[in-house]
């Protein structure tokens with residue numbers, strides 16, 4: 001019997017409470033006939049930065065780590081390619097994007113963090129909460145927007161908005177008092193954090209991508225398991241955690257938007273009444289253009305040509321975007 | 328594990344090893360003994376990530392703000408003015424300690440910085456007028472804790488962040504309990520000194536003319552409050568940024584309305600700021616590492632099990648949580664106490680139907696208590712290190728009445744939640 | 755003046771200088787943030803990155819400042835038992851506390867190195883629009899811990915030397931229990 005020390009991501013969010021916790025603490029022992037048990041905590045409870053999870057995982061400080069891949073791109077810029085904003089608007093598209101990127105992610109986690117990928121689960125898509133009239137993407141120009149993740153902030157800047165880097169905790173107050181005009185986060189998180197109290201317009205274009213969480217295991221620990229045990233563990237994660245999180249992402253956005261706007265049925269509580277701003281054809285074109293002409297080429301420089309090419313062949317081919325590569 | 332750690336902490340500190348170092352030793356010990364994992368390898372990363380924080384920079388900035396006000400003569404004048412208004416009460420100057428702490432709380436987000444500011448101006452007066460050091464220094468340590476209840480407050484920001492609670496609501500919720508507690512400190516001080524006049528100093532009376540003239544000395548601090556809080560509520564700055572604005576404005580005030588700032592004074596202020604901030608930061612990083620080690624070794628599970636398997640009614644669980652904070656508060660530094668427990672405790676409390684804004688304020692009062700309860704109480708350390716003589720025990724004895732006031736405040740908040748929730752509901 | 759006193763004096767002056775540089779960095783950060791806030795409010799545009807740079811300054815203060823606090827005897831120690839002892843007992847406790855501190859600080863500094871090492875190996879950059887090469891702030895931070903370790907080691911040796919020579923008063927001003935008002 002193997003006992004795993006598992007570190008999850010944000011303990012206050014549904015991914016942890018509804019999927020991560022039941023999976024590691026209850027389902028895993030059942031699904032593996034008691035071969036695996038787990039002790040679960042989260043990086044916020046440990047008081048460590050989300051960006052440090054894989055660094056510590058590689059050192060063997062715990063067995064399994066889960067964190068938002070975007071948090072760790074400081075150590076691995078090529079990992080930004082897992083979550084390119086705008087290119088996936090539905091859960092299906094996001095799943096296709098992540099699946100296409102998966103072989104890359106496996107190599108990156110292995111080379112950079114001495115880790116084996118067990119699975120990749122999504123957060124709900126990251127949308128834009130604005131205070132004040134916004135009717136299209138073009139209206140973001142000149143606005144002060146708090147982004148999440150480097151590529152999102154770069155995209156916002158390419159669209160003429162001013163990317164402001166402030167802590168998540170300061171967002172509601174800053175929105176209310178006009179320090180910022182808009183902020184990007186998951187629709188569900190924004191709903192439960194009460195961002196609708198301080199903002200009134202909701203842009204559902206996934207400017208912030210999907211913030212996929214990579215579930216990874218220390219490589220030495222993984223290699224120490226028998227082949228059969230390895231397969232069991234991976235199968236359990238795929239079925240008990242990954243598949244369920246993706247299934248929830250499907251209906252989740254619709255419900256979250258209903259809760260935020262009051263249009264449609266909200267199963268999470270009382271609905272707010274934000275104004276839903278649907279992206280126009282024109283908006284999408286402008287944003288994609290900024291993405292392809294500025295944001296992705298810059299990423300190709302950060303990550304290196306080889307990774308950009310590999311991205312073009314896999315993710316790019318799936319979502320229909322090509323990073324211009326210099327040589 | 329909780330008890331073993333607590334007793335080791337006491338033992339090592341009794342050996343007069345610096346507190347921050349003790350926390351690191353315990354973290355390393357917990358990692359080696361209670362965890363199968365090489366937690367020591369995470370030490371560097373925890374130290375880097377916990378110290379490279381733009382939220383924490385509010386601490387040195389607020390300390391610097393205090394230093395500038397102290398060395399620029401502003402704090403002394405504020406203190407003297409409040410003394411003129413309050414020292415007729417039994418307990419004399421001690422009331423000025425509380426009142427000055429209350430005023431500075433409204434410009435500072437940190438309890439430690441508030442205590443440091445008041446201690447620096449008040450301590451020299453205590454000797455001059457022959458005060459018993461116990462109640463005098465206790466009032467400063469306790470008054471300083473108001474810094475995190477009266478907005479702005481770094482700790483309420485952290486709470487709001489971790490629990491997804493509205494920070495402006497938390498700020499407004501803290502205001503009334505904060506002012507009420509300040510008032511209670513004054514009343515309790517007066518009662519004690521009425522009963523035992525030897526604990527206070529001479530009651531002195533000033534003419535109304537003196538008092539009226541002294542009002543102008545309060546202008547700088549009110550101006551500073553207006554700018555720091557105003558910049559937050561007017562939407563110019565985040566709470567952290569307002570600390571930086573406060574420093575610049577404080578320097579301008581000291582130059583124009585205070586006794587001025589010479590090069591030597593500036594150097595002293597900077598040196599003092601670094602000394603105090605570094606002392607605090609060693610404790611905070613040590614506490615972060617200990618928290619990291621204890622969470623890795625399963626403290627969270629122990630707590631959850633403790634709370635969920637009691638079979639108590641909601642109020643019983645709530646009281647158990649209060650007791651838990653009292654006990655943990657003896658040993659753990661406040662920011663890391665919050666970081667360690669909020670993700671575990673707030674969901675349980677919210678699940679029982681309690682309001683998160685209200686509980687935030689209740690928790691801040693409990694955290695304030697942790698700041699002045701030995702053996703780990705940052706405000707005790709700050710006051711003692713400013714005092715520079717006598718024993719720490721005197722400060723510890725001196726805070727006892729104020730700890731009791733805080734306990735009453737906890738009871739009052741539980742009995743009358745509206746005390747915290749009324750102001751946010753009308754704003 | 756003996757060589758030990760010369761060494762102690764030099765260490766003090768060096769750390770005072772460090773404190774002044776850190777203080778100046780703090781003031782510069784405050785001014786930078788103020789300009790940023792004004793720029794944002796007036797619409798002249800934000801300089802950007804004030805949040806990130808604040809964090810780096812904080813890390814520098816929290817590492818380089820530690821030795822300064824040590825030399826000033828500002829790190830808090832509980833004197834519950836110590837105050838009840840005679841002079842010899844106090845000197846023994848001071849030396850003991852100093853050596854334990856020294857050992858722990860050496861260990862921490864040693865454990866901080868891998869953080870910088872990984873950053874250098876991977877060429878890590880901050881996950882922000884500034885893309886700050888992290889070896890710069892982490893290098894400054896690590897150097898601060900190394901300086902703390904060096905200062906602590908020298909101070910231990912100075913303390914032992916004073917003890918060996920029976921110079922109790924000097925022992926107390928170097929590693930005894932300090933206070934703000936001694937400064």
Ligand code: NA
Pocket residue numbers: 431432433434435436437473474475476477478479480
């Ligand atoms: Na305050």
Ligand code: NA
Pocket residue numbers: 656657658659696697698699700701702703704705
């Ligand atoms: Na305490």
